[in-house]
Amino acid sequence: MFLINCPYCGERDQQEFKAGGEAHIERPKQPTELSDDEWAEYLFMRKNIKGIQFERWNHVHGCRKWFNMVRDTSNDEIKAIYKMGEKPPA
Amino acid sequence: MTKNLRVKSSEYIDETNRISFKFNGKTYHGFKGDTLASALLANDVHLVGRSFKYHRPRGIMTSGSEEPNAIVQVNPGTNRTEPNVRATEVEIYEGLEASSQNCWPSVEFDIGGINNFLSPFFPAGFYYKTFMWPASFWEKYEFFIRHSAGLGKSPTSNDPDxxxxxxxxxxxxxxxxxxxxxxxxxxxxxxxxxxxxxxxxxxxxxxxxxxxxxxxxxxxxxxxxxxxxxxxxxxxxxxxxxxxxxxxxxxxxxxxxxxxxxxxxxxxxxxxxxxxxxxxxxxxxxxxxxxxxxLERPLIFNNNDRPGIMLSSAIKKYSEFYGVACGSKNVFFTNNDSAYESALSLYNKGINVEAIIDIREQSESKIVKKVKEAGIKVYWSHTIVDTAGYKRLNGISIMKLSNDGTSVTGSKISISCDCLGVAGGWTxxxxxxxxxxxxxxxxxxxxxxxxxxxxxxxxxxxxxxxxxxxxxxxxxxxxxxxxxxxxxxxxxxxxxxxIDQENSKRNIWLLPSDKPLGKTKPFVDYQNDATAKDIKLALREGFRSIEHVKRYTTTGMGTDQGKLGNMHALGIIADTAGVKMGELGTTTFRPPYTPLTFGTIVGRNVGKFFDIFRRTPINDWHVENKAEFENVGQWKRAWYYPINGETMHQAVQRESKAARESAGILDASTLGKIDIQGSDASEFLNRVYTNAWSKLAVGKCRYGLMLNEDGMVYDDGVTTRLGENHYIMTTTTGGAANVLGKLEDYLQTEWPELDVYLTSVTDHYATASLCGPNSKNILKKIIPDLDLSDENFPHMSFKEAHIGNIQCRIMRISFTGEHSYEINVQASYGKDLWEKCIEAGKEFNITPYGTETMHLLRAEKGFIIVGQDTDGTMTPIDLQMDWIVSKKKYDFIGKRSLYRSDTMREDRKQLVGLLTDDPNIVLEEGAQIVSELNQSPVEMLGHVTSSYFSPNLKKSIALAVVRGGKDMMGKKLFVPMENKNINVTVANPVFYDEKNERLNA
Known part of the structure; x- marks a missing residue:
């Protein structure tokens, strides 16, 4: 059970959060101009990395804010947490 | 004729507090502070259970939570009974009862003991190998296997705790x-x-x-x-x-x-x-x-599992802590100095220690010298090659160990004993x-x-x-x-x-016997009866991974998770395969360390606390008026209101007719309500709904369909424009929380530039939905000063009004196809509003109706219910709702997906109406639809999603999704059931009032 440092509320138990999949997949601004394949790439394709992964989390039973997390999926170590819109750490 | 083996008063045992308890139906005595194990040992009871596979007699081995053998059923036959409890952890109290498990008819005489003599036929993987064929026989085998397996009995009545x-x-x-x-x-x-x-x-x-x-x-x-x-x-x-x-x-x-x-x-x-x-x-x-x-390790030698064979440290604890001698003729078998401490502990209390068998060549520590001075015989470089005694150890045979530790030499020496302490070092x-x-x-x-x-x-x-x-x-x-x-x-x-410096120990994972391994029983996992032989067999059969060997032999898979023998299993594998233990790794230790009760895991979340449930502010009225309830998400919703012993069908037919002929009233408080404000609210709605919102005038309502980004229908509901920058959105009852979450997600992550604020107000309002040709007359009585003319208050519009002092929002919208009003008031006035409507409606025979009638009425009109007629694979086009999808809007959630090659296929499952050829037959929801009867296999074209008998049309109606159904209007199809085939015809899903004339009736 992770201990997650919500950037708005501080450390909270994982039970208060919801995972929201891979981060930094921007919704295309002009979907109608994309081919089926390009749209499918946005819609369906996710990396599901073993190792360092950038993902979205939502403090759903707290402030309800979305934020980003860098997590090592091989050992569940949380490397960094940053707000939506902020640059991911290098 | 039980012996008393209590040897010395201990400060942890209160000998003034005598306690009687029963084990296997027989009464024994112990003292406050005893565990069930220590009290049984004090009564010279070692035999407490039978092993899982061979049903061999087993005794208490340890003094703690690692116990593999002394697994008992506590308080059998009561509602507090618990199986698989370690006797070494049960503290005794007056009236405690316990019994052995995995034996029948009794632990003393167990029919399953025959397995022990058949054991050459039960190698590792016996079940996998034997019951494989013919495959169809598995169910027959399973009956017998299930019958003979199993540890303990679960309670049959509710847990009182x-x-x-x-x-x-x-x-x-x-x-x-x-x-x-x-x-x-x-x-x-x-x-x-x-x-x-x-x-x-x-x-x-x-x-x-x-x-x-x-x-x-x-x-x-x-x-x-x-x-x-x-x-x-x-x-x-x-x-x-x-x-x-x-x-x-x-x-x-x-x-x-x-x-x-x-x-x-x-x-x-x-x-x-x-x-x-x-x-x-x-x-x-x-x-x-x-x-x-x-944890102290045992040693792995032939017949190392007899009752009376215990860990050396356990014998010490029973003697020092509980004041109990585990035997009157004790022998220790060791590879290190700790057995000497145990031996000395017994000696100091005057308990007879016959000998110590030590596989080491010698040890010069002070404690070993002290033991020698006490005159206890030590056999250096010796090992036990066999033990005797079926239900209780009565002797051992020892032989000299070869220098490399792999074989034995010389002549066999027999030693008589009733308790053997084994010390294999510490893990x-x-x-x-x-x-x-x-x-x-x-x-x-x-x-x-x-x-x-x-x-x-x-x-x-x-x-x-x-x-x-x-x-x-x-x-x-x-x-x-x-x-x-x-x-x-x-x-x-x-x-x-x-401290007294210990000499190094000598580690031999599997001790040799004078007999070949195939003829011996050196147990590695006591609870699951896995022997060294089984492990070697697994390796011969090609298993290499430690995790595979574990599963094949069941080593370490009992309730004790192999706390005692896992290291030996690893050691034997490493020795046999010629690899180092460090390279082999270990199996995974999984929680829980010791078993947990379900009660502990569940805590207070039982009975009515099992799940949260929500009730509307009008709930008390429904209860008083004998409504039957159904669960919708977490909500308890009134389902139907039976009168004079009506069945559900009768009640629903009556309610449905009344709603169309005069007036009905529904508690719609559970619908999700989201308050949307901000200067970009209209733009936001444009992006989340399939239809256009910019031109909706203040005071008007509009039905909206919301998709997922994959183009599939996600939710629907009516949204009202309360002000220039203020909307109230309604969602389905079950979808409310998810819709809010989804909208927040887009606002925060994709469109943070939009000035929009979302607030869930579902619980803030109570909603009464008044419907039927007389709904207008009833509302007129409640709010005489409100102009209800079609000009002032047309269909799909909204008015603020007052009922007395109570402020209310009234939407003229309809989910039944009738002239109707949804009246929203602050939640605390909900019941008051409802009662006013009922009172005012009396002269019009106002009839409260529940969710079932609501479903029927909307089905007559062909209105979908998201989640019933859709299942996450239906686009608006599939639902024949093309009219609500804006062609003009550049983008909305899911728009692009509607133009994917897959979503544009003509042969997708599409929503249609179904009419049975016999109007009295009502289809079953979920029933399959085919086009051919005398063909096997036959393609399943789709299934029935909603089905009712319509009292207003006097015939059965159904909605269904059918492959390519849009172009099948009038086509004959079949619904094959268990005993009959039902002939159906594809029809327009709008069965009633196709021209929507009743909305303004």
Missing amino acids: IYDHRNIHCDVLVVGAGISGILAAKNAAKNNFKTLLVDEKNELGGSTIFENNKFNKIDNKTPSEWLKKEIEELKNIKNLEIKTRTSVAAYHQYNYLLARENLTDHLEAKDKTNKIRQRLLKIRAKKVILATGA PAVHLYTQSGSKLKFDEEKQIFLPNQNTSQQISVGSCGGDFKIDEIIKNLNQKLKDNLNIKETDLDNIKVE
Whole structure:
């Protein structure tokens, strides 16, 4: 059970959060101009990395804010947490 | 004729408090402080169970939670009965009953014992190999296998006890209250760390508390005397909470641990009532100090499982702590010095020790000399080759061990004995450590796995960290505490320790016998009857991974998870395969460390607390008027209102007719309501709904369909424009929370530039939906000053009004196709509003209707219910709702997906109406639809999603999804049922009032 440092509320138990999949997949601004394949790439394709992964989390039973997390999926170590819109750490 | 083997009064046993209990129907006596195991041993009872596979007689082996054999059913036949309880952990109380498991008709005479003599036919993988063919016979085999397997019986009536959960946050959690744990907790608390110390036993002190080896001294006292003083001092320390009878079950990441606190299991039945039995502690610790100690290893030799064969350390504990002799003729079998401590402990109490068999060549430690001085015979370089006695050990045979330890030589010596203490060295209890994700390394010299790479703020101290001697323990503990807690001084800086240096031990994982391995029974896993032979067979058959060998042989898969024998299994595999133990790795230790009751896991979430349920503000009225309820998400919704013993069908037919002929009223408070405000609110709605919103005038309502980005219908509902920048959106009852979450997600992550604010107001309003041709007349009576003319208040519009002092929002919208109004008031006035409507509606025969009638009425109109007529694979086009999808809008959620090649296929499943050729036959929802009857296999074209008998149309109607259904209008299809085939015709899904004339009736 992770201990997650919500950037708005501080450390909270994982039970208060919801995972929201891979981060930094921007919704295309002009979907109608994309081919089926390009749209499918946005819609369906996710990396599901073993190792360092950038993902979205939502403090759903707290402030309800979305934020980003860098997590090592091989050992569940949380490397960094940053707000939506902020640059991911290098 | 039970013998009394109580030898000496012990400070932990209250001999003034005699307790009677029953085991296998027979009454015995023990004392307050006894465990079931110690009390049975005091009565000379060793045989307590039968093994799982061969039904061999088994006795008590240990004195703790690692016990593999003495697994009993507590209080059989009562509602408090519990199977698979370790007799070594049950504290006795007046009236306790326990019985053996896995035996029939009794533990003394067990029919299944025949398996022991058939054992050559039950090798590892026996079940896999034997019951494979013919495959169709498995069900027959299973009946017999299930019948003969199984440990214990689960209770058949409700658990009368209360269970609880508690969250604990602490700076330092210390697991295990042996000498290391006590010193760690004391020093942490003294340095202002909020500290929690837990131990699974009822007394603090671990094994040191009965450590009376006179050659070990701490500050010139025996370790037990010294530790008692330390424990006494704990009472005066602030910041320290101590929990005994508390077993840590799981150590998760981020220092999150689950522990079970046992509160009433040791009490008499009369003291158990109305108390919390067990509490699950959910502990979040900044730092964890594991002081879980070590488990003594057995030795693996032929017939090493007979009742009377125990761990040497257990014999010592029964003698020193409980004052019980485990036998009257004792022998020890060892590879290290610890058996000598046990032997001396017995000798000092006047208990006969016949001999010590030591596989080492010699040892010169003080304690060995002392044992020799006591005149106890020591056989060096000898090993046990066989044991005798079926239900109780009565003798052993020993032979000289060859120099390389792989064979025996010379002549056989027989020794008569009734108890054998086995000492194979110590295995650090690293179970919790590895559960946390931390990694072990193998120490070739000590032949143990030790903590290596920690993943969280934790340290392992004492013997679980590999320190076995008191001087090492204190020195290393001191340093680890200083480093980990960042403190400069501790109590341990000036402690003087003297110890008796132990000679190195000799480790042989599988001891030889004069018989070949195939003819012997050296048990590695006692509970699951896995022998060294089974492990070697698995290797011969090609298994290499330790995890595979474990599953094939079931080694370590019992309720004890192989706490005793796992190391030997690894050792035998490594020796046989010629690899190093360190390379082999270990199997995974999984939570729980010891079994948990379901009660502990569930806590208070039972009965009506199992799940949250929500009731509308009008609920009391529904109850008073005898409504039947159905669950919709978490809501309890009125389903129908039977009168005079009506069936559901009769009630629904009556309610449906009344709603169309005069007036009906529905509690619609459960619909999700989201208040949307902000200067970009209109733009936001444009993006989340398929239709256009910019031109909706203030005071008007519009139906909206919401898609997922994949183009599939997600939710629907009516949204009203309350002001220039103010909307109220309604969602489906079940979808409310998810819709809000989805909208928030887009606002926060994709469109943060939009000025929009969302607030869930579902619970803030109560909603009465008034419908039918007389709804207007009723509303007129309640609000006489409101102009209800079609010009002033047309369909799909909104008015604010007052009923007396109560402010209300009225939407003229309809889910039934009738002229209707949804009246919203502040939740607390909900029941008042409802009663006013009922009162005003009396002259029009106003009829309250529930969700079932609502479903029927909307089905007559072909209105979908998201989640019933859709299943996450339906686009608006599939639903024949093209009219609501804007062609002009550049973008909305899911738009692009509607133009994917797959979503544009003509042969997708599409929503259609179905009419049965016989108007009285009502289809079953979920029934399959085909186009051919005499064909097998036949393609399934689709299924029925909604089906009712319509009292207004006087015929059966149904909605269905059918492959290519859009172009099948009028086509004959079939619904094959178990006993008949139903002929149906594809129809327009709008069955009633196709021209929507009734909306303005």
